[in-house]
Amino acid sequence: MSLIEKLGRLWNLRGLFFESLGYSLIIAFGAVVLGFIIGVLLAVVRIAPKNNPIIKFFDKIAVVYITVIRGTPTLVQLLILYSSVLVVFKSMSTNLLVPIIAFGINSGAYMAEIIRSGINSVDPGQMEAGRSVGLSWTTTMRKIIIPQAIKIVVPTIFNEIIILVKETSVVSYIVLRVGGVQKWDLLGIAEKLGLAVPACYLVFLFAAALIYLAVVMLLTLIQHLIERRLKKNER
Amino acid sequence: MNDNYIEIKGLYKNFGKLEVLKGVSCNIKKGEKVAIIGASGSGKSTMLRCMNLLETPTYGEVWVDGKLLTPIDPYLHFDVIRLSKTYQKLYTEAIASGTSSEEVDKAVIANIKKNDLLKNHEGSAYAKAIKQLYKQNFQQVDLSRRDMGMVFQHFNLFNNLTVLENMTLAPVELKLKTKPEAEKTAMELLHRIGLEDKAKVYPSTLSGGQKQRIAIVRALAMDPQVMLFDEPTSALDPEMVGEVLDLVKQVADAGMTVVIVTHEMGFAKEVADRVLFMADGVILEEGTPDELFNHPKNARTKDFLSKVL
Numbered sequence: 001m002s003l004i005e006k007l008g009r010l011w012n013l014r015g016l017f018f019e020s021l022g023y024s025l026i027i028a029f030g031a032v033v034l035g036f037i038i039g040v041l042l043a044v045v046r047i048a049p050k051n052n053p054i055i056k057f058f059d060k061i062a063v064v065y066i067t068v069i070r071g072t073p074t075l076v077q078l079l080i081l082y083s084s085v086l087v088v089f090k091s092m093s094t095n096l097l098v099p100i101i102a103f104g105i106n107s108g109a110y111m112a113e114i115i116r117s118g119i120n121s122v123d124p125g126q127m128e129a130g131r132s133v134g135l136s137w138t139t140t141m142r143k144i145i146i147p148q149a150i151k152i153v154v155p156t157i158f159n160e161i162i163i164l165v166k167e168t169s170v171v172s173y174i175v176l177r178v179g180g181v182q183k184w185d186l187l188g189i190a191e192k193l194g195l196a197v198p199a200c201y202l203v204f205l206f207a208a209a210l211i212y213l214a215v216v217m218l219l220t221l222i223q224h225l226i227e228r229r230l231k232k233n234e235r
Numbered sequence: 236m237n238d239n240y241i242e243i244k245g246l247y248k249n250f251g252k253l254e255v256l257k258g259v260s261c262n263i264k265k266g267e268k269v270a271i272i273g274a275s276g277s278g279k280s281t282m283l284r285c286m287n288l289l290e291t292p293t294y295g296e297v298w299v300d301g302k303l304l305t306p307i308d309p310y311l312h313f314d315v316i317r318l319s320k321t322y323q324k325l326y327t328e329a330i331a332s333g334t335s336s337e338e339v340d341k342a343v344i345a346n347i348k349k350n351d352l353l354k355n356h357e358g359s360a361y362a363k364a365i366k367q368l369y370k371q372n373f374q375q376v377d378l379s380r381r382d383m384g385m386v387f388q389h390f391n392l393f394n395n396l397t398v399l400e401n402m403t404l405a406p407v408e409l410k411l412k413t414k415p416e417a418e419k420t421a422m423e424l425l426h427r428i429g430l431e432d433k434a435k436v437y438p439s440t441l442s443g444g445q446k447q448r449i450a451i452v453r454a455l456a457m458d459p460q461v462m463l464f465d466e467p468t469s470a471l472d473p474e475m476v477g478e479v480l481d482l483v484k485q486v487a488d489a490g491m492t493v494v495i496v497t498h499e500m501g502f503a504k505e506v507a508d509r510v511l512f513m514a515d516g517v518i519l520e521e522g523t524p525d526e527l528f529n530h531p532k533n534a535r536t537k538d539f540l541s542k543v544l
Contacts, residue, residue, distance in 0.1 A: 128289055129391035129450075133405035133457055134381035143404060147395045 006203050013193065020189035021211055023176060027099045027185065028165045034104025035164070036157075039111025040146075042066065046116050049137065062112070069109035075170045078102040082174045093180040099171045107164050114160060118153035119145055151230045158223040162216050169212075186211060239298075240265045240461055240492050241286055244311050246295035248281055248516075255281045256292070257516035263461070268493045270503035270524075273513035274539060279496045282513070283465050286494065287383045288376045300382065300460065302374035307365050310348050315364045319357035322347060381409065384454025388466040390446040392438035398425070398449055399434040402456045417456070424452040428482060444475030448482050461492035468499060500543055504528055512536045 042062045048055050069077070081102045085092065092098075122145050130140030172188035184192055190208040194201030241263040248256040255278045263269055263286075271279045284290040285297060288304050296311055297304045309315050316322050322343055329339045347353060393401050402421035406412040412420065425431045428448045438446055447467055454462060464483060468476045480502050487493045487506050497503055503510055503524065510527040512520045512535075520533045528544075531537045 123389075123391070123394075125387060125389050125391035126393060129385075129387065129393065131377075132287060132289060132380055132383075132385035132387075133454070134377050134409055135405055136377055139408055143408065144393050144395065151395070 006200055009197075009200065010203055010207055016189055016193070017186070017207060017211065020184050020186045021215075023096070023178070023183055024165070024168050024171075024185040025215070026096060027103065027168045027171060028161075030096075030100035031103030031107055031164055031168070032161050034100065035107030035111050035160075038104065038108025039115050042108065042112035043115035043119060044141065046112065047119050066109045066112055069106055070113075074103070074106050074167055075173060077106055078170060079173065081105075093177060095175075095177050099168065099174070099176070103164060103168060107160060110160050111157065114153050114156045115149060118149035118156075121152055122148045154223065154227055154230065158219060162219055165215060165219065166212055238265050239263065240267075240300055241494070242296075242298040243282070243285065244296045244298070245308060246282065246285055246297070247293045248278070248285060248290060249293045255516055256285070259295075259513075259516070259518055261511065261518060261521075263492060263494055265460075266490055266492055268487050268506055268508045269495070269511065270507035270509075271494065271496045271511045271513060272498070272500065272503060272539075277513040278516040279511075279513045280465050283463055283494060283496050286463055287380050287385055289385070298372075299374075299379045301372075302379060303369070303372035304374065304376045304379055307369050309353055309361075309365060310351075312364075312368065313344055315361060315368065316344055316347055316353070318361040318364050319347075319353055320361070321352050321354065321357060325352075381405075381411070381457055382460040384451075384457060384459035384462045386447070386450050386454055386462065386464045386467050388469050390438075390443070390450045390470070392441075392446055392450055392453070394438055397435050397437055398430070398441075401438070401449065402453045405457055411457070421452075421456055424455055425449075428452055442475065443471045444478045447471060447475075447479045451479075451482055451486065455486070459491075461494065462486055464493070464495040464497070466496050466498065468497070498543070500528070500540075512539065514539070 042065065045055065045058045045062045048059075050056050050059060078099060082095075082098050085095070085098050126144050126148065127137075127140055130144050131137070135143070168185060169187035171185045172191060176183045176185065176188070186208050190204040193204045197204075239262040243259060243261050246256050246259045247254070257278075259278070259282055261282075271283065273279045281290055285292050286299070288297065292305055294308055294310075295305070296308050307315075309319075317340070325343045325346065326339060329343060330336060392398075393404065396404060399418060399421055402424065403412075403414065403417035406417040406420070407414050411417075422431060422434065425434055428451075430445060430449065433441065433445065433449070438449075441449065451462075451467070467483060468479050471479060476499070480499065483493070483495065483502075484506055493506075495503070495507070505524075507524055509521060510524050511518050512527060512531075512533070514535050520527060520531065520536045527536065528540065531540055
């Protein structure tokens with residue numbers, strides 16, 4: 001089979017690749033949203049003044065969470081969650097939520113540390129100024145500190161998002177189901193096709209790699225646009 | 236009632252092992268202009284920041300407009316001390332030896348204060364008295380801060396908001412004014428300092444002097460009762476000091492209560508009704524500008540003034 005023929009065959013399979021890309025992106029998007037929410041909550045708990053026992057308690061939980069999640073491999077976490085869900089529910093016709101939650105929980109720990117460092121790098125005078133005009137800690141956080149922290153952490157958050165998008169490729173270790181039918185993520189489909197046509201395995205892998213690269217380049221572009229937009233708000 | 240707006244009683248502030256304030260008391264009357272001077276590290280900024288609780292005092296009480304902002308410090312309330320088990324024990328012991336009751340009372344209280352003898356459990360009468368005092372007088376500091384404008388050495392304008400938003404955020408967020416009302420007030424204030432054209436810009440485009448003048452009118456936009464200035468010109472280029480001091484003077488002349496921590500001795504002399512000289516965490520000397528600058532009594536004050544004047 002000539003290279004041209006191989007590429008022609010690959011083009012005929014584009015539908016399968018794009019469908020799989022869709023699942024990869026759904027998982028990544030869901031995980032980013034979940035991870036960001038978890039990250040903001042954990043970061044705020046970590047940073048809140050420790051003047052009441054409830055916050056102290058949640059702070060301890062946050063520390064344990066971040067330590068455990070950052071201390072174990074993503075793939076292990078995914079397999080633990082996937083197997084636990086199998087034990088509890090036996091079978092699920094649609095299980096996209098499993099990787100979304102696994103990656104979201106994982107990313108949340110990293111986002112928490114990113115956002116916490118962002119909040120810490122905002123000049124403490126900003127909080128003092130907010131408090132001095134009578135605003136509460138929470139309002140000052142929401143209106144003054146978080147918006148400035150977000151600006152600081154945009155590059156690092158995008159770094160985390162890019163890592164997350166690529167890391168979704170480990171879902172090929174579990175069986176994805178949508179409406180009772182098995183589906184594959186981007187790496188998963190390349191491997192499946194490679195098993196069927198071993199001669200083209202490398203081509204399929206390259207195809208998957210190129211698609212990941214395109215997605216990441218698009219994300220980088222979005223990052224630059226956001227950074228430029230945020231910068232405009234300062235002058 | 237008295238006409239003191241701010242009362243600081245027996246204030247101590249420790250940062251870890253470092254004692255910054257070592258028992259400071261002072262009253263600021265309504266309408267009074269008070270300048271606080273002293274070398275760096277003397278505790279003057281810390282004392283000012285205790286007035287609106289940006290620093291939490293370790294011991295002592297802060298009262299603003301008749302409201303208590305800190306927990307009760309039992310050592311400041313003799314009636315409360317008298318209810319404590321420790322007092323009653325010491326008093327009974329002392330009275331048995333036969334001195335007059337009034338003297339014993341004084342001695343026992345002095346002893347308790349000096350040696351920090353009050354314990355965690357001093358009986359229910361004592362606990363109840365503290366609780367009641369607190370309940371009667373305590374006010375959330377956020378409420379008092381609305382009446383106390385603060386101006387910082389490093390301006391601390393909100394970097395993510397325009398000048399106008401800087402000035403309207405708190406009044407609108409705290410529902411003291413509607414947005415149009417707050418914007419109208421803000422524009423009037425900006426007009427007064429000649430910076431209306433800066434309403435829509437972000438703080439990063441302003442000069443230090445402009446930033447500080449806007450920080451001052453941001454505080455004024457809350458219609459405060461008192462303005463606290465924490466070295467408002469220390470971070471400015473020399474050519475911008477004048478414009479900021481002019482505005483501070485305007486604020487003072489308008490009848491506002493003003494407390495200013497400053498290194499500008501000429502300004503303190505000109506504007507203040509009363510000058511406090513601080514050193515090593517205590518107020519060493521206070522008086523009118525004439526008394527303090529022209530006839531200082533304390534050797535430390537003389538020494539300090541000879542260095543800065």
